[in-house]
Amino acid sequence: MAKTSCMSKAFAAVFGILTILVTGTLVGMVVYYNMELQKLNPTPPPTVPSTTLAPPPEMRLRGDVLPESYKVFIQVYFYTRIIEEVNVTSPNQTLTYDGNVTVHLKCVKKTKTIFLHSRHQEVFNATVKNRDSNKYLGVEECIFHKDESDFLEIVLNEALEVGGNYSLFLNFSADINEYLDGLYLSTYQEGEYLVATNLEPTSARSVFPCFDEPAMKARFTLTVIHRKDTIALANEDPADSNLIGDDWLYTRFHPTEVMSTYLFAFTVSEFTAKKTNHLDRKIYTYARPEATEAGHTDYAVSITGKILDFYQDYFDIGYTQKLDQIALPDLGPQAMENWGLVMYQEGGLLYQEGVSSHLQKEEISFLIAHELAHQWFGNLVTMKWWNEVWLNEGFATYMSSLAVDRALPSLKVRDMFLANQLHIAFEADSLASSHPLTPPAAEVQTTDQIVALFDQITYSKGSAVLTMLEDVLGERVFHKGIKVGHAQSESFTRVDIKKVMNTWTNQIGYPVITINTSSGDAYQKQFLYNDTSESKYWTRKGIEGEWILVNVNCTGFYRVNYDLDNWARLLNDLPLLNRGQLIDDAFNLARAKQVSVILALNSTRFLRNETEYLPWESATRNLQYFIHMFDRSEVYGPMKMYLQNQVKVLYNFFKDYTDNSTVPDVPTSQFNQINAIKVACSNGLPECLDMATSMFHSWMTSGTNKIHPNLRSTIYCQAIAAGGQKEWEFAWDRFQSTTDLSEKYQLSEALTCTKKIWLLNRYLGYTLDSEKIRLMDVSSVIGSVAKNEAGQALAWNFIRANWDYVSQQYEGAYLIQEVTSRFSTPFELEELEHFATKYDLSSATRAVENAMEQTRVNIHWVNEHKETVLDCVVYGFSQLFNIHS
Numbered sequence: 001m002a003k004t005s006c007m008s009k010a011f012a013a014v015f016g017i018l019t020i021l022v023t024g025t026l027v028g029m030v031v032y033y034n035m036e037l038q039k040l041n042p043t044p045p046p047t048v049p050s051t052t053l054a055p056p057p058e059m060r061l062r063g064d065v066l067p068e069s070y071k072v073f074i075q076v077y078f079y080t081r082i083i084e085e086v087n088v089t090s091p092n093q094t095l096t097y098d099g100n101v102t103v104h105l106k107c108v109k110k111t112k113t114i115f116l117h118s119r120h121q122e123v124f125n126a127t128v129k130n131r132d133s134n135k136y137l138g139v140e141e142c143i144f145h146k147d148e149s150d151f152l153e154i155v156l157n158e159a160l161e162v163g164g165n166y167s168l169f170l171n172f173s174a175d176i177n178e179y180l181d182g183l184y185l186s187t188y189q190e191g192e193y194l195v196a197t198n199l200e201p202t203s204a205r206s207v208f209p210c211f212d213e214p215a216m217k218a219r220f221t222l223t224v225i226h227r228k229d230t231i232a233l234a235n236e237d238p239a240d241s242n243l244i245g246d247d248w249l250y251t252r253f254h255p256t257e258v259m260s261t262y263l264f265a266f267t268v269s270e271f272t273a274k275k276t277n278h279l280d281r282k283i284y285t286y287a288r289p290e291a292t293e294a295g296h297t298d299y300a301v302s303i304t305g306k307i308l309d310f311y312q313d314y315f316d317i318g319y320t321q322k323l324d325q326i327a328l329p330d331l332g333p334q335a336m337e338n339w340g341l342v343m344y345q346e347g348g349l350l351y352q353e354g355v356s357s358h359l360q361k362e363e364i365s366f367l368i369a370h371e372l373a374h375q376w377f378g379n380l381v382t383m384k385w386w387n388e389v390w391l392n393e394g395f396a397t398y399m400s401s402l403a404v405d406r407a408l409p410s411l412k413v414r415d416m417f418l419a420n421q422l423h424i425a426f427e428a429d430s431l432a433s434s435h436p437l438t439p440p441a442a443e444v445q446t447t448d449q450i451v452a453l454f455d456q457i458t459y460s461k462g463s464a465v466l467t468m469l470e471d472v473l474g475e476r477v478f479h480k481g482i483k484v485g486h487a488q489s490e491s492f493t494r495v496d497i498k499k500v501m502n503t504w505t506n507q508i509g510y511p512v513i514t515i516n517t518s519s520g521d522a523y524q525k526q527f528l529y530n531d532t533s534e535s536k537y538w539t540r541k542g543i544e545g546e547w548i549l550v551n552v553n554c555t556g557f558y559r560v561n562y563d564l565d566n567w568a569r570l571l572n573d574l575p576l577l578n579r580g581q582l583i584d585d586a587f588n589l590a591r592a593k594q595v596s597v598i599l600a601l602n603s604t605r606f607l608r609n610e611t612e613y614l615p616w617e618s619a620t621r622n623l624q625y626f627i628h629m630f631d632r633s634e635v636y637g638p639m640k641m642y643l644q645n646q647v648k649v650l651y652n653f654f655k656d657y658t659d660n661s662t663v664p665d666v667p668t669s670q671f672n673q674i675n676a677i678k679v680a681c682s683n684g685l686p687e688c689l690d691m692a693t694s695m696f697h698s699w700m701t702s703g704t705n706k707i708h709p710n711l712r713s714t715i716y717c718q719a720i721a722a723g724g725q726k727e728w729e730f731a732w733d734r735f736q737s738t739t740d741l742s743e744k745y746q747l748s749e750a751l752t753c754t755k756k757i758w759l760l761n762r763y764l765g766y767t768l769d770s771e772k773i774r775l776m777d778v779s780s781v782i783g784s785v786a787k788n789e790a791g792q793a794l795a796w797n798f799i800r801a802n803w804d805y806v807s808q809q810y811e812g813a814y815l816i817q818e819v820t821s822r823f824s825t826p827f828e829l830e831e832l833e834h835f836a837t838k839y840d841l842s843s844a845t846r847a848v849e850n851a852m853e854q855t856r857v858n859i860h861w862v863n864e865h866k867e868t869v870l871d872c873v874v875y876g877f878s879q880l881f882n883i884h885s
């Protein structure tokens, strides 16, 4: 244990047990990464011990042949522009591509069949050659497995011999995808097109036949044949590029590093770039020519080099690839870390001075930092199988907060970011249907199972656990551990690692530590919303009756409960640093019925005088649960009155700024100002509603928008919520006509705020038309409608009626979480159970299980607490909280 953080001295003993486990875990993790790195460094040949390629063989490649390199030719026939002839009504685009692939293979186990992956393709001319003897082997047949394995089985009439070098040649042809998967088409402006790839986790196999598992690393040499006047980008720089005939351009790229298939990438477009000369390296940032021209990539260009420098320093490994970043009008995920060609949604990379908000600037910074962290964690060092994807995502998330903090110190957002990750992780990990950071590989076999792992546990718990380790070990030790080549690793064996890793990575949940300061008892057990267990897995006597506050800096991945006296003392005199965490603990302990609801509500009393961001953020987030449980009941009215009263001081604190449409300098104050407006307006504070409505109307009548970019989302939302059809139609017209990306984004969310059912329904209907709402934005629009109490039932009906369309791009899990967040009646549970049996849930299976568990807990909780909460808000609040009318 490096320092006695997060506890008073008396508590050190209790904490000991946690820390030992934690320290072991980190050492384990560091060792794990070092071993991975050493295996790959120097890079070729890829050595994948066959023992690590686990059964069952139905879904996993058997590992009897291993790919070493691919030579891929792809010709894409699409046009970037359709020149419409006068009398041609429907333009003729060509959405096909074809090509061939030659894979060099090493045989490590005698076999007469080669299994690889292929999806949605036609494959011809399979040819297998022994490269040692230069002889061809007879191919008996090619079998497509028509199941989730996506296997292409090539049956030979003689066996491949161990140690032999072979090559496999295949011709393939396929359609360019129109649903943002694999090699897909994107449309922008009027009638301009590009193609790009989106391959993580298992779509490389739908671009060309390949051994599509992360451990099957190889080098890729790609040649793209594309129409002249377009440019092709890929993981590497072009080696040469020539015209073929009059129409085609041939671009051959340098061989890549040894890498996983899911990192393969290319695009063909008419995009242009800004170049940064950063030290001895050129970084190109690509976007639509208009966006590049207008300087929208300038912010990204200005920070990328700084972040890259930070990582090179921190990891002590130089970045040797070229680096291109590209802003795409359509992209399934927010961003993707393809080695050397990092892709972003436009909103994730483009920043418009005077239109984009501070929040967007921050999001762009974190995204770039996250994706660049992957160039080391993920690209250079890769998990062996998807069940350990948290090693990629948890590390990248954790590292992004560090990089932004160090490389862009003026943003000052690390604390906020970490607190946020912690809370997201806590909530997700409070259900018995949660999953461990590293689930057993056998449970992560199909694409749906893999996709389901890209969730809040993987990203946020992964990051939160690392934050705790850094705090416990001390930054220096932690850093040293992450750096490559740390000698300590050699003394550990894999068995040790597995054992110490178990605690945090192989089990679900996290502990709540309960301390009784008067008796001196302390124990810990798993924290669950449905807390039925009496088992307390560790007890200790002997803590003195002193004032005690645990987890001071909020870096521990555990909650703390106290005896009532200590709670009373803490709530009376809350330490600034921790008010947020204490509120979070109080509310969640109340949700788990470990403290009374009154205590939790009582913890919001001090908000009346509070002007700091974190406590307000924590309180509003936690009250959201109460609001969700009661906003369709008689409890809601009194609750709104209470919150309206509590937020007055905060609202007035920022009033001068808000009324002048200016913002304070400090970033957290800027967020707090937004929060103040949100809480004040949504709970009906008249001066807030007046302010929002009049600012919006002045935009409607004058045509000039004087609202500060930071405040736009919130003010649009509140004005549309308070307004009617006129306000909504104005916003919708602006949404359709504006070319400002940030404004589009702000408006698309605000349009979900109306209380008019018919407008919400119409807007939901628009999500089925990709000309109105881009496919990649469908789920966020529906999710935002579901957050609105007037829209939640509509959204639930809507996703059931259009499940196949709306759950594309693996968005089902997110939608389920959003639409079910208010579910708290037996009837809703029944509907959910029916849904679970009658629909194809694919990657949303676990989300539905989580939702069913949460609904059961909610039914129970609401039954038990409705009276208390009602009493509290109706009869008690005025007295309890000293409300003046």
Ligand SMILES: *[C@@H]1O[C@H](CO)[C@@H](O)[C@H](O)[C@H]1NC(C)=O
Residues within 6 Å of the ligand: 004, 005, 006, 007, 552, 553
């Ligand atoms: C909490 O964090 C602050 C700032 O990082 C540090 O100075 C302080 O020592 C930490 N406190 C504990 C108890 O770890």
Ligand SMILES: *[C@@H]1O[C@H](CO)[C@@H](O)[C@H](O)[C@H]1NC(C)=O
Residues within 6 Å of the ligand: 079, 081, 082, 083, 092, 093
């Ligand atoms: C459209 O199809 C016609 C006839 O097949 C062809 O001559 C023309 O070049 C095509 N135009 C485009 C832009 O694809």
Ligand SMILES: *[C@@H]1O[C@H](CO)[C@@H](O)[C@H](O)[C@H]1NC(C)=O
Residues within 6 Å of the ligand: 086, 087
């Ligand atoms: C298309 O338009 C051109 C000129 O406008 C005309 O000469 C030609 O006959 C038209 N073709 C058809 C098939 O209508």
Ligand SMILES: *[C@@H]1O[C@H](CO)[C@@H](O)[C@H](O)[C@H]1NC(C)=O
Residues within 6 Å of the ligand: 073, 075, 099, 100, 169
């Ligand atoms: C693969 O395709 C490219 C481009 O069409 C072609 O030049 C090459 O000859 C093909 N390779 C083989 C082995 O057929």
Ligand SMILES: *[C@@H]1O[C@H](CO)[C@@H](O)[C@H](O)[C@H]1NC(C)=O
Residues within 6 Å of the ligand: 124, 125, 171, 172
């Ligand atoms: C298969 O190979 C033959 C001979 O090399 C070639 O003519 C043919 O075009 C190939 N088929 C496909 C679909 O590429």
Ligand SMILES: *[C@@H]1O[C@H](CO)[C@@H](O)[C@H](O)[C@H]1NC(C)=O
Residues within 6 Å of the ligand: 567, 568, 569, 571, 572, 598, 599, 602, 880
């Ligand atoms: C609320 O907290 C205050 C201050 O700690 C305490 O005096 C009061 O008794 C509490 N009320 C309830 C109902 O718990």
Ligand SMILES: *[C@@H]1O[C@H](CO)[C@@H](O)[C@H](O)[C@H]1NC(C)=O
Residues within 6 Å of the ligand: 605, 606, 608, 609
């Ligand atoms: C708020 O501050 C005022 C003045 O400082 C004080 O009198 C009052 O007790 C405080 N209220 C709460 C709920 O903390």
Ligand SMILES: *[C@@H]1O[C@H](CO)[C@@H](O)[C@H](O)[C@H]1NC(C)=O
Residues within 6 Å of the ligand: 656, 657, 660, 662
């Ligand atoms: C707001 O505007 C008023 C009048 O123009 C000015 O006196 C005040 O200082 C401004 N406040 C802020 C915070 O800019």
Ligand SMILES: *[C@@H]1O[C@H](CO)[C@@H](O)[C@H](O)[C@H]1NC(C)=O
Residues within 6 Å of the ligand: 530, 531, 532, 853, 856, 857, 860
């Ligand atoms: C809580 O968990 C227990 C045991 O796991 C289960 O029997 C019970 O139904 C659950 N209660 C709720 C409300 O989900």
Ligand SMILES: [Zn+2]
Residues within 6 Å of the ligand: 337, 370, 374, 392, 393, 396
């Ligand atoms: Zn990531």
